[in-house]
Each structure stands twice: as structure tokens, then as C-alpha cells.
Amino acid sequence: MRRDPRAHRRIRSVSGEPAADQRILLAQTETGLAAVPLVAGEPATEIIELGGDGIAEWVAREEELRSPRWVIRSARDLYPRLLAAGVRLTRTHDLVLCHAILRDTDVVARPLAPSEDWIPRQPDTAEPALFDADERGGPMPIAELVAQYREQVRVIGSDRTGRLALLCAAESAGGLIAEEMRAAGLPWDADEHDRILTEVLGARPAGGGMPAHMLAHAEAVRFHLGAPGLHLDSHPKLLRALHRVGVNVESTSQWELGEISHPVIAPLLAYKKLSRLMSANGWAWLTEWVRDGRFRPVYIPGGVVTGRWASSGGGALQVPRILRPAVRADPGWMLVVADVAQLEPRMLAAMSADRAMAEAARGQDLYAGVVASGAVVTREEAKYAVLGAMYGATTGDSGRLVPRLRKVYPRAMHRVDEAARIGEDGGVVSTWLGRSSPRPDAGWQAQQAAATGADTDPADVKRARARARDRGRFTRNFVVQGTAAEWALIWLAEIRHRLRQLPDAAAPAPGSGPFARQAHLAFFLHDEVILHVPQEQADAAASAVREAAAVATRRLFGDFPIDVPLDLKIVRTAEK
DNA sequence: AGAAGTTGCGCG
DNA sequence: AAAGCGCGCAACTTCT
The missing domain is CATH 1.20.1060 (Taq DNA Polymerase; Chain T, domain 4)
Incomplete structure (x- = not known):
């Protein structure tokens, strides 16, 4: 286990305000929905039954009065119905999403006990029905939800650096955003x-x-x-x-x-x-896939082991560039399209505190900075060298260039080389906020063990070495890709938070469902967002995206000087 | 006939 | 089988 003292800082809630203490469990029951106020150290006794009517008003009132963090089993199961009923949640603790993180994390001594009950369900492709208690397998008993939440709180609390608290808050926000984006849809011509x-x-x-x-x-x-x-x-x-x-x-x-x-x-x-x-x-x-002028993909937050999102159906994460012009804002609305250039190497520079690499990352083009450092001669070489360093290239043009980076950016290279070494040895690596790589499976371990015997077939030894190096490349990339996913998650959460402060639209966008009158996130892909916003709010929304990026960088890396510049456009149609 | 595996290519 | 990471999907072939 590795603890980086620089990760120790005061963590605030991802929504931008000091974390409120109020927690309310929101649970599916046989008859509808129940709200259970949770107080640390006390049994959960007060159960407020919420019928089909008035839920929106009740939740909105609680948001106003106490701004609670809603403890829910899973946004994927619960939130589509709430959204359809006009209910919006500001902050949640998503037990299913956080279970995966807290079960695997290697940054605390005693992580969460794994349990089959908390594996995500298949995404629900059916239209959301209103609280009809049709949850597959029946609703989970409230006592069980409370017990799981208390265990998760224990694990989060045992991480004195606050990383897991931030990660769980961000992951939970991602769970809400995924459902909100699906409800709103991507405007598609x-x-x-x-x-x-x-x-x-x-x-x-x-x-x-x-x-x-x-x-x-x-x-x-x-x-x-x-x-x-x-x-x-x-x-x-x-x-x-x-x-x-x-x-x-x-x-x-x-x-x-x-x-x-x-x-x-x-x-x-x-x-x-x-x-x-x-x-x-x-x-x-x-x-x-396109209905009423919207493409509505199913996003799966945390669907990739590194923490990246996956998707299911519609190929949401593979929409070809040639079709980008079909993404078109509604009349009276605009798109804010923003992405980060070279997010991953920037994360590497910051997480390894490599000031030379951070210097190369100043401004819009990191690769130009690498050329300026003298490590390589052309931008093309810089690109291959940097990608090769993060992916573990050993041969070819890319592999040939990587050693030059070791001279100029020893700290950054040590960070990824060490991750690769740990992976090859069968160990576990973690992202900046403490999401950990899976352990090697039994087959892998058996293969490695078998290859250490004195009289092993040389071909088996060779195969085992190759598998070990495969895993090394995976863990090498894991720390970088996973930390980039964390940055993006906080970026998203901060964007969402800011958009909610904006006033209602002058002209509605009827296709956007619950978001017909409010600027909203419409698409997310690893290091890129598309917002659909009323045109009179386009500038404000663009500022929100920029501010959110700055906040994400600061929340992860404090005062360490790393640039994470955005390429941002306000357009009617997404360009190619 | 249907499940499982393979190939190839789109995205970051 | 791109020189190296992570995905999802369609269409095909092969296995059961």
C-alpha cells in the first residue's frame, strides 16, 4: 500500500459546498418509496412512507431545508422513475457504485466485504414506470441498506486522506448524471x-x-x-x-x-x-436509436475497471466523427462542446509531481512542450513517445523513443514504470483517489507459479513472462487512465452543479424531457462533454465548464502547477 | 438452432 | 497482428 502525503488535504463535497451532515436513505419498498433519516451512531427508526403523489414536492422541500445527501441503492434502478416524476436529486451516496470501489480499494487496511447483493443489475431498458414496486427480486430490506451504508462509511472514514470520500461522492454524482443525460438525450437531427x-x-x-x-x-x-x-x-x-x-x-x-x-x-x-x-x-x-430528435444511450458509470464509463446499446461511445454534424441544438438552444487535449499525460505529470513534465504541459499542446524540452525532435515523435510511455511500448518507433523521456521526465516515468513492475509481480495498483486494480485471476497466478520451477519447459516460462508483461502494461496504464477518469468525473459533477444555478430557458426544448427548460449535460465521452443550453445562457454555460475544469484540477492536485486546458466551442452543430 | 468465439473497426 | 492501454458492436465462423 502506498500513501502519498500530497494527497492529504481537506476534502469538500463534490457539489462545491461544505459537506452537509444530513443523510436520508431513499429506498424502494413494496408499496412505493420510503425515506429514512440517518443519524450517525443511532438506529434508523423514523420511516417516512412516500406515496406516488407529492414525492417531488417532499424531496424538493428537503433539498431546500437540509440539503441532504440521499443514500440510495443505485441511481440506475431508482433515478429514472424519480426523474419521470419530476424529482431531481442534488447529492447522493450510491451504494452499488461505491461498493465496487470500497470492496477493491487497496488504500485502506480493511476494505468492504464483497457481497453478491451489491453487484450492479443489468441496465433497465424498459420505460420507467412510476413506483410500482416491480424491482426485480423485490426491494432490499431497509435494515440491509442501512447496514451496508454504515459499513461503507466505516471504510471511507478509515482513509484519513479523504480520497475515498471524494471518489465516492464523485462516483455517486456520476450515477445521477448518467441517468439525467439519458433522460435528456443528445439532440440528434x-x-x-x-x-x-x-x-x-x-x-x-x-x-x-x-x-x-x-x-x-x-x-x-x-x-x-x-x-x-x-x-x-x-x-x-x-x-x-x-x-x-x-x-x-x-x-x-x-x-x-x-x-x-x-x-x-x-x-x-x-x-x-x-x-x-x-x-x-x-x-x-x-x-x-433516435426518437423525437434525441439519441438516448445507456451510460454505465464505473463500467470499466479503471473507472471510465462504459455504455450499453447504441454504441454511444463510438459514434463516428463523420456523424457529428447530426448533433444539432434545438431552435433557440446551443451546444457547448468541450474537450481536454492530452488529459492522461497531464494527469501523469501531476500525480508524479514531475515539474519538468508539467512545464512541458503548459499551454494547449503538451507534445509541443515535449519537443521544446529537447527530448525529441518532432511533434509526431513526442506523441508516440508519450503514448508509448503510458501504454508500455517496448518495440517499434514508439518503444525506441520512450527511453528519451526517462532522461527528461524521470519522476513521471518512474511512476508508470513502478506501476508496471507491481503489475508484473501480481500486485495491485491504485489511482490518485484510491480506485484499485483487480487482483490477478487464479489462472494467471498458477501460470506464474508454474513457471518458476527448475525443470519447467522453456516455452511455458516464455508464455508466463509474456502474460506477466501483459498485466504490467495494464497496471501501467491503469493508474493514468483511472486518474484521468477521476478528473473527468469531478469535472462533470462541477459542471452539473453550476448548470443548476442557471435560470429557466426562454424557449423550452421539448425533446429534453425533465430538462426541457434547463441547460443540461447531453453527452460525455472520457475527456469530452457536450452541453445543450438555451442560447441566452451559452456564455454562462461555457464559463461553468471552464470553472469546473479548474476546480477539478485543484481538488485533485491542490496547488501543483498543472495546466488542463480546454478546447471549447459554442456551436449550433457539433463539428467533425 | 443457438451459444460461444473471432475478426475488424469505431471511439477515447 | 499495428508498436502499446481501455472499451462496444456487427457480422461472420465454429462449436455444441
Whole structure:
């Protein structure tokens, strides 16, 4: 276990105000919803039954009076119904999300006992119904919820640095934001999407089948392969046909085909490109995923072990750049589009307190700073070197450049090299706020153990070493990717907090559901946000995004001088 | 027939 | 099988 004294600082709640002490458990019951005020050290006795009516008013009143942190089992289960009923929660403690963190964390002596009862449920794809107690498996007894909360409080309290308190608050805020973004949706112009598809793929045949441009490329490929009836989507068949005309590739991947000079290559690559767009985000996707001018993906906060969000359905995190112009604000509204350039190396510089690397990170372009430091000659080299350092490249151009960074940024490089070493040895590493990597599984450990015997087959030793290095690269990247995810989470929470201070919109955006009258987050992807805001509030919302970034940086790294600059635009349509 | 695994490619 | 991290998804092949 590693404790960094610089992580010790007074932690405040993520919503920006000093943490209030009031906690109220909000629990699903057989008949509806119950509120249970929680007082430290006292049994939870007062249970307030909340019927279907008046919940919104009651919660709003409590928010006003006591600004409690609502203890909930899971925003994913509970919040869609609340939102549909017009209830908004400001701050929560999400027991399911925090369970995962506090169960695995390596920064305290006695983490949470793992329990199957707290594994996230599958995302609910059905339309939210109003408190009809249809929770799968039935609602969890209040006593059990309270007991789990008290255990989580114990673990958080045992971390004297306050990191876990901040992480759990941020993670819980993420749980709310994920549901709010789904409820609001990403404004999506289906006509523009259709126009792009028609332009790129060609006219859509009336009776289904392949669009014109795709068909033309496919015919060209078949012609050059001398294979009239060839099915291009079957890799084995395509590969054999390529071999017959002397294109000796081992796979049909675009990077390998791109190396070859042959008349079939150009139409084949073009076909693959179009085919991808057609199957991933074609008209079928549009019909299935865009309703009433909104794309509503399912976000899964903490869905990646590093703490990044995952998504389920709709490919929310893979929307191709070419379709970005289909993201369009409603009339009278604007988009605020913001992302961070090179977030991960900036996090590395700060978490390793590497002042030389932080100096290189000053301003908009970290890679230019690396060139200026003299470590490498071109920006391109800087990029490969930095990525190679974080991903664990050992060979190729990238691997060749990494040692140069070790000379110029020894502290930063030591941080990732050490994480890799721990991972190779089967150990656990943690992010800046204390989210820890999974332990190696039994198979991995058995393989390593088997490879240490004196009379082991050299091939087994080699395989074991390779698996150990695989894990080293994973833990190397874990600390950086995971800390970047923490920064982004706090950024999001702070944006949300600020947007809630803005007045109601002059003109509503009817498609945005509960957020029709309020500036809101509409999309989030690792280091990028899209806000949908009334146009008269666009500047204020942009300021909120900038302030939130500054606060996130300070909350994580205090006074350490690290720049985290934003590329921010106020636009009607998201650009490519 | 359906589950499970593979390939390839979109995103950061 | 990109030189190196993390994902989700569609379409295909192979296994049961």
C-alpha cells in the first residue's frame, strides 16, 4: 500500500459546498418509496412512507431545508422513475457504485466485504414506470441498506486522506448524471444523419439492399478479384480470393491491406469503410436509436475497471466523427462542446509531481512542450513517445523513443514504470483517489507459479513472462487512465452543479424531457462533454465548464502547477 | 438452432 | 497482428 502525503488535504463535497451532515436513505419498498433519516451512531427508526403523489414536492422541500445527501441503492434502478416524476436529486451516496470501489480499494487496511447483493443489475431498458414496486427480486430490506451504508462509511472514514470520500461522492454524482443525460438525450437531427448517409453510402434502394456507392465499390472489388459472386463480408472467402490474385496478406484488416499496391485495394478499403458505417450507424441504427430528435444511450458509470464509463446499446461511445454534424441544438438552444487535449499525460505529470513534465504541459499542446524540452525532435515523435510511455511500448518507433523521456521526465516515468513492475509481480495498483486494480485471476497466478520451477519447459516460462508483461502494461496504464477518469468525473459533477444555478430557458426544448427548460449535460465521452443550453445562457454555460475544469484540477492536485486546458466551442452543430 | 468465439473497426 | 492501454458492436465462423 502506498500513501502519498500530497494527497492529504481537506476534502469538500463534490457539489462545491461544505459537506452537509444530513443523510436520508431513499429506498424502494413494496408499496412505493420510503425515506429514512440517518443519524450517525443511532438506529434508523423514523420511516417516512412516500406515496406516488407529492414525492417531488417532499424531496424538493428537503433539498431546500437540509440539503441532504440521499443514500440510495443505485441511481440506475431508482433515478429514472424519480426523474419521470419530476424529482431531481442534488447529492447522493450510491451504494452499488461505491461498493465496487470500497470492496477493491487497496488504500485502506480493511476494505468492504464483497457481497453478491451489491453487484450492479443489468441496465433497465424498459420505460420507467412510476413506483410500482416491480424491482426485480423485490426491494432490499431497509435494515440491509442501512447496514451496508454504515459499513461503507466505516471504510471511507478509515482513509484519513479523504480520497475515498471524494471518489465516492464523485462516483455517486456520476450515477445521477448518467441517468439525467439519458433522460435528456443528445439532440440528434435525423434528417442530417440521413443526408450524410445518402451522400456517403449512396441512394438507399427502395426494397432494401446495398446503397449505390457501396454497391459500386463491391462490384469493382469483385471485378479485380475475378470473382463475380464473392461475398465480401466473409473474411475467409475474401482472403482466399485475394490470395488467388497474388495479394498475400494474412488478414483482411485495413492497415495490412493499406501496405499493398494492387488495383483491388482502393475499392476494397472504400467498401470496408462504407460497410462499417452502414452496419454500425446506418438507417437501421437511426430508426432504432433516435426518437423525437434525441439519441438516448445507456451510460454505465464505473463500467470499466479503471473507472471510465462504459455504455450499453447504441454504441454511444463510438459514434463516428463523420456523424457529428447530426448533433444539432434545438431552435433557440446551443451546444457547448468541450474537450481536454492530452488529459492522461497531464494527469501523469501531476500525480508524479514531475515539474519538468508539467512545464512541458503548459499551454494547449503538451507534445509541443515535449519537443521544446529537447527530448525529441518532432511533434509526431513526442506523441508516440508519450503514448508509448503510458501504454508500455517496448518495440517499434514508439518503444525506441520512450527511453528519451526517462532522461527528461524521470519522476513521471518512474511512476508508470513502478506501476508496471507491481503489475508484473501480481500486485495491485491504485489511482490518485484510491480506485484499485483487480487482483490477478487464479489462472494467471498458477501460470506464474508454474513457471518458476527448475525443470519447467522453456516455452511455458516464455508464455508466463509474456502474460506477466501483459498485466504490467495494464497496471501501467491503469493508474493514468483511472486518474484521468477521476478528473473527468469531478469535472462533470462541477459542471452539473453550476448548470443548476442557471435560470429557466426562454424557449423550452421539448425533446429534453425533465430538462426541457434547463441547460443540461447531453453527452460525455472520457475527456469530452457536450452541453445543450438555451442560447441566452451559452456564455454562462461555457464559463461553468471552464470553472469546473479548474476546480477539478485543484481538488485533485491542490496547488501543483498543472495546466488542463480546454478546447471549447459554442456551436449550433457539433463539428467533425 | 443457438451459444460461444473471432475478426475488424469505431471511439477515447 | 499495428508498436502499446481501455472499451462496444456487427457480422461472420465454429462449436455444441
